[in-house]
Amino acid sequence: MNDMPPATTPVTLPDVDVLREIARRVLWLSASIVDAANAGRPNDSGVKVGGHQASSASMVDIMVALWFAELTDQDRVSVKPHASPVLHAINYLLGDLDESYLPLLRAKGGLQSYPSRLKDPGTVDFSTGSVGIGATAALWAAMAHRYVSSRFPGAPAGGRFVSLLGDAELDEGAIWEAVMDPAVAKMGELLWVVDLNRQSLDRVVPDIQIAKLQGMFAAAGWQVVVLKWGRVISRLFERPGGPALRARLEAMPNEEYQRMLRVGPAQIAERILAGGAGGTDAPQLKALLDEIAPADLAVAVRDLGGHDLGLLVDTFRSVDPHRPTVVFAYTVKGRGLPTEGHPSNHSALLSAAQMDALAVTSGMERATPWQRFEPDTAAGRLCAERGGALRREPVTPTAPVALPAQLGHGYRKPTSTQAALGRLLADLPRDAPEAAARVVTCSPDVASSTNLGGWINKTGVWSVEDRHDWFADDAERVLRWREDSKGQHIELGIAEVNLVSLLGELGVTWSRWGERLIPIATIYDPFVSRALEPWSYGIYAGGQSILVGTPSGVTLAPEGGAHQSITTPSIGLEQPGCVAWEPAFAQDLEWCFLHAMSQVGVEGGTSAYFRLSTRPMNPELARVPDDPALRERRRRQAVAGGYRLPADHLPRDEDVTLVGVGAIMPEVLEAAKSLAGHGVRAGVVCLTSPDLVFRSLQQRDSRDAGLGSGILDELFPAEYPAPLVTVHDGHPHTLAFLAAARGDRIRSLGVTMFGQSSGLADAYRLHGIDTGSIIDAALTMAGR
Structure with missing residues (x-):
């Protein structure tokens, strides 16, 4: 941990005074962007527009120091959600955002409420609407870049991966799951800056527990830097009575400190001296305060490290490049606004009178709020220089990678879809080496139990540094766990949030650096819900990947309760930007999975979710045609969402239609056979993707x-x-x-209760999805 002293070397390029001038303009623009959205547009809906002027204000100096003095075009920055107006203001001054967008915060076709990589018109590196999750995105992007660089030598270079986050975000568990991952301690390209304004949405935080947070980062191998005071007040600390002043200010509860910011300059010294402050050094403290003009003292007590532009720039340039760094920058929420330090300023909007006052202090006019600097001024020249330095060339994607429609080895023995996935991946390097080179698999400590062993044995485990394999000479070991920078499997700890967060960033490398990856993650299906928000975030931010939930459902009978998934099929069907699959047979899995792989890492592509099972299925039940033309027709139907069994069955002869998905197909087929013995003609439909079939319904008209x-x-x-x-x-x-397909009567059988340990037959009977229950429902629907 490093409590940074005031830097002795002042910033020379760029000049601090120029940075301060730009910071004043950024503060004005960010406040005006929110003001225009709320006071400048008609709103007859009764729904507030909102915005975060105070949360933006505390970030202004940190972001100005980065964008106008530190960042390169290779750096990538995740900006805390509530500071999006600051990012838009900076992009505008850099020439990266047209003026027409500034009045359109939270309007259709305008600026998004929170930074959006895909939807905002200016440069946004990471979508950060999900508090905590967006902050970790830069970390996983750094790991994704390391992977790409190690696998593809011609990949573009990467710079720093910076996260700007609010102190309240450190309450989020996603933060600590990411920080504590062992590989992260080796990643010196990571820089996190915490906006320590000591306020959350509802309150002034009574105890920020800074020492505890420092210790947690340090224990994970991070360099910890604390910027508490700026240079102005630090010089006061060096004068007689200065140590007592510092001790008094640092002993103040957060609430008392921020209340002091709300009083007039003439009352500040009195509040500092209240309650016998200074102890035996009280006379020296009083003498020091008497020497300082009230206006100067008001400036000094606000001189926190997160607002000292020179100190910020020096800090960013001096951190250890060999390990990740977190900078705790003390700030004031609402810095420079009339709402500065107020406990209820989080969503407070400045009044017209307050905006008029801010215009005066900013040297601006409310009637013409969007003024850039004149080109021949120092600030104008710096904006133009930095705009050019940060401008990125368009990404050139790699050459297309051909994926086969099928591998064509055939499936003759009963096998589960989970095992079929393992075989497919193991065969891919031989059958489609170019495509296999782009595949990267991930798992939260369940690689072997989700059948990735064959793939891992062939490709190895990727690591940020090579590790010695002490079991290489163990003849009894089946899984060869070779860890180096050339592997194609990334193993994470038991942290599903980390898994899908990394998956999302691996899924954007094609658009970030022009290197296509096909990321595939295996996760126990019951834990898809745990990973849902970061998975959804990754897709929203443009990540294309394949998430495999396996094993699924109550079919995993002996495992019982917590290991049985119920709602995941609906989750998959309802997830935007993703196609959900649940093939029943190994051949279906191969066809559908290869198709899904072809859609990942390409312009206009999509993610996929596969719900797989460990239940062995007899491939003969699928009745895959031998004739090449009919086989290809079956493949196209499977990839489209489903097919009928047998293929030559005529729907006009049906008394009832049985529709099955995934592991339940043997019971469905057995029920159809039994019904035929009762004189009931039952058609059978096997769906590989209820999601695609639902889309087909939506397509009508x-x-x-x-x-x-x-x-x-x-x-x-x-x-x-x-x-x-x-x-x-x-x-x-x-x-x-x-039921909406033709207006048919319908009886839907499925799982609506928590499961329990049992045999497979008992589990199916318990939940009413056994053969007998299907027959009973079919007879009832057929009027028998």
């Missing part, structure tokens, strides 16, 4: 030609209606939409 395919009408032809019985080892709601 839609002008959006890209929404889905015609697979729904192929599976459920309108001219042959029949009652439906849907069966799913998941929540029955997932397939309930099929």
